[in-house]
Amino acid sequence: MRQETTPALQKRKAILLVQFRLPVDSIRASYVRQYLTCGKKNCRCQRGFKHGPFYYLVQCLGTGRVRKFLLKTPEQRKQARAGIAAHLKFQRQLAEISEINTELLRRGEF
Numbered sequence: 001m002r003q004e005t006t007p008a009l010q011k012r013k014a015i016l017l018v019q020f021r022l023p024v025d026s027i028r029a030s031y032v033r034q035y036l037t038c039g040k041k042n043c044r045c046q047r048g049f050k051h052g053p054f055y056y057l058v059q060c061l062g063t064g065r066v067r068k069f070l071l072k073t074p075e076q077r078k079q080a081r082a083g084i085a086a087h088l089k090f091q092r093q094l095a096e097i098s099e100i101n102t103e104l105l106r107r108g109e110f
Helices: 007-019 074-107
Strands: 030-036 050-062 066-068
Touching: 007 050, 007 074, 050 074
Parallel strands: none
Antiparallel strands: 030 050, 050 066
């Protein structure tokens, strides 16, 4: 970033700002696959053959608070993965704009 010229940084910032839109399907969460054991004494899961996989959407709501949502259908799993990917792309764009702004501020060109 420091090797780029100020006009190049400003042009890159302008391009990013045109593309910068929060996707409507954005989901800030994690996609988790779990295998579980049940409480039945004679179940095979007690011998290492766990039930699953089960797929969850997991969101952190703050310190010690988590929301966990079972994704029951393949369509839900597909939508969850797409929403998470959209959010991550948005976060990467936001981080790049922040880096450009920081460098322009350091140069006194902000």
